Amino acid sequence: MSGDLGALLARLTPQPEKVAAYRGDTYVAETVEQLERLGLDPAAFATGHSMLLLKPDAIVARAVHPALKWLGDNGYRVVAAEIVPVNRHLARALWYYAWNIASPERRRLADLLVGISDALVLVVAAAADPLPVPIRLARAKGPTDPRKRRPGELRHLLGRDNYLLNLVHTPDDPADVLRELAIYFPEPLRAEVIAATRSAHGTTSDATVTPPIPPADRAGALAEELYALTPERSFEREAALERILHDLAPLPADTDPTTLLTSALTTGTPVDPWSAIVLGSQVLPMRVGTEAQTLRPVTATDWTEKFG
Template sequence: MIEIPPSLTRNSRKRDLFGGDPYFRDAWDDIVNLWPDSREQIMRLHQTALVVFRPDAIVSRRIEFALEIFNAKGLTPVAVTTFKYDRMRVREGWRYQLNIATRDRIDVMDMLLTCGRSIMVLYRQDLPDAQLPTTVWLSEMKGPSLPAGRAPGHLRFVLGKAQVSVLTFVHISDEPADVVRELGVFLPYAARQRALRSVNAGRDVTTKLRAVLNEQYASSAEHDLLMANVIQKIRLIIREPPHRKECDPLVDRLNAIQAGASSDWRGLLKTLKDRRIQLDRWDEIAIAAELCQRHFPDMLPVIPDVGLDAWTR
């Protein structure tokens, strides 16, 4: 077991669980080998934020807004790489939070996150806050997953036109301990070594980041992720032969969904498949994301999010 100091997390439950977590231990061993001095370990981790631009942010084509905000806040990208979520990374990335997620939400997360590559950026704060680790205050800036709580200053508000709970666009590690664990979850050994060496070198990799972003934009079509636009697209398709029918159950499904009387996205997608109406994968995701259930009521995650309050008390 690794004894994790409070300078990496203010959550005692997290310290207990992460001390034996294999992903945390993988990345921690790398960090100790690179920075043997414990004071340097803490300093480096306090200066560093881990940011993941997810596939929904990439297809929304609004990541430049976030880059401008980060630059204005005195943040310098010092490492950039890409990775692809798979079934295991989805579950291990949110191992201590998915206990409150419905089957519906997990299925849509799988659809969305595995649909393309994600961009991971490690940022250094050039003017470190004396009290707060960089990733703590930056995580607060991303805004909540619940759209009703997002405001124009939040990254999740800025990054996408579609404001839906499961479309969160950007992930930022809550605390320094999460930076360590998520390096272990998202990156295999060789990629993790490259990222940490890049952090150690401390060079501004903005040019590389722009190149990686343009590459990911080129590899996926743009999509606004608005279900209303997808439904309009379907309505136009079924007006034309050979899809047109006098009495059409598909129209009834669309009407019920738009009226708020149905959230059966699985039934809608099955009906479209049965009718051989081909949608883009992101069309399907836009529908499922809007209609899927969120969380089980009255349940708490194994490890709740840790925000500014825990660090400023």
């Protein structure tokens, strides 16, 4: 890498704590080195692009096509799309600097969720604006807390008013774009994704490359591949509880669902994973407090206060 990584990061996040943490982050270093080697400015790439992760719960909810429409209606253009295998390590890598406030129960449920389906990652761009694309998309996506979501936001549109099963994730700021690009994609596939973004922007000089199908169409086709492998399921608590009770029958009539599910998860008792996720997301604690959070979420206000 050329130059000072700390100086680059200071332009890409309003958080000094994130600059300090990401200076030693291998994922960030990998992406910066690769972009520079390919002749691209990491800062320009990170401010001009973001990513929308459609999580396994979005695949179960059949949320990809509504999300694609929302992106187009709100001025975002898909420039690359890939299926990403998910496992417990990917989840911990993505939320490494914030997930230390997650409850043990939430981590267990998340480990079940990554076994439900692979995920779909969309790389998106948008028209020039004083706010970088990742800041704008994160704000437009809507908050994790269902009580704070508003009409027009992506999570409000997709529904499923649930703290854990929130369907989508985006980077908070441009620094996160650099980090998450390397989490999702190994180096060869990352090179293909970067090439796809250049092709979508019309910046590739290789005249021998056959124009691919439009990235949004590719995203839709990949969604159908995931749908074919992943059953559509209910997000309703009653259906989940009924299945859990069936799996653990016979049980005393006064069995408490929270105690029942916690025992099953901690002992490894076989139950339907999706039903455990749905029920657990509604009856189990999700957080253990905020004082231990390594990095708090970045907001558009944070960005404008720092950079204007």
